[in-house]
Amino acid sequence: QSVLTQPPSASGTPGQRVTISCSGSSSNIGSKTMHWYQQLPGTAPKLLIYNNDQRPSGVPDRFSGSKSGTSASLAISGLQSEDEADYYCAAWGDTRNVLYVFGTGTKVTVL
Amino acid sequence: EVQLVQSGAEVKKPGESLKISCKGPIDSFDNYWIAWVRQMPGKGLEWMGIIYPRDSDTRYSPSFQGQVTISVDKSIGTAYLQWSSLKASDTAMYYCARSLSVITEKPFDSWGQGTPVSVSS
Numbered sequence: 584q585s586v587l588t589q590p591p592s593a594s595g596t597p598g599q600r601v602t603i604s605c606s607g608s609s610s611n612i613g614s615k616t617m618h619w620y621q622q623l624p625g626t627a628p629k630l631l632i633y634n635n636d637q638r639p640s641g642v643p644d645r646f647s648g649s650k651s652g653t654s655a656s657l658a659i660s661g662l663q664s665e666d667e668a669d670y671y672c673a674a675w676g677d678t679r680n681v682l683y684v685f686g687t688g689t690k691v692t693v694l
Numbered sequence: 695e696v697q698l699v700q701s702g703a704e705v706k707k708p709g710e711s712l713k714i715s716c717k718g719p720i721d722s723f724d725n726y727w728i729a730w731v732r733q734m735p736g737k738g739l740e741w742m743g744i745i746y747p748r749d750s751d752t753r754y755s756p757s758f759q760g761q762v763t764i765s766v767d768k769s770i771g772t773a774y775l776q777w778s779s780l781k782a783s784d785t786a787m788y789y790c791a792r793s794l795s796v797i798t799e800k801p802f803d804s805w806g807q808g809t810p811v812s813v814s815s
Binding site: 585615616618620622627628629630633634639669671673674675682683684685686687688 | 729731738739740741744753755789791796799800801802803805806807808
């Protein structure tokens with residue numbers, strides 16, 4: 584059972600802004616850098632955001648990440664039909680014991 | 695982009711053994727941690743465990759400790775995930791993924807295409 588909680592679903596119309604939350608605790612989000620992954624239907628996950636708010640090369644700037652206290656957020660500005668996917672927050676829950684944790688996942692639907 | 699290439703789909707019976715693979719570029723293979731991630735049908739991502747090819751340091755999520763074995767052959771740039779006795783509940787898609795560093799909290803920046811495993815009598 585994941586210790587990073589996300590809403591199961593979010594939706595918006597093309598062009599809207601959608602925000603996905605990721606709620607944790609002081610021992611995970613509060614003290615760790617957050618990552619976000621996008622999983623398009625039928626494909627492998629892809630890194631979307633790392634170090635809380637950094638985008639890998641090739642990720643559109645309409646995707647942005649932030650973190651405050653024990654919560655993190657992923658925002659999609661100017662929602663597009665190709666953004667319909669599952670989104671997961673994640674973090675190294677315990678670097679000493681080398682354990683990584685994924686959030687529960689959010690399905691984004693473009694209406 | 696670094697390619698991790700996984701072995702093909704598997705159909706097995708309960709009680710059978712299985713070993714699936716994940717091949718990466720040999721020249722950089724032992725500079726990265728390789729993890730395995732499970733995704734059961736219609737469900738989210740679950741982190742299973744990880745191995746550092748340079749010294750074979752292997753760690754498991756408590757949920758998967760004793761259920762699977764992660765290994766590596768760095769001479770051929772390949773990591774493995776194996777089961778000694780499959781159960782129907784092992785039916786899932788399995789992904790491998792690569793991280794440059796744990797201690798500096800690097801993300802998994804490259805993923806394999808996934809290996810679907812189906813276990814049914």
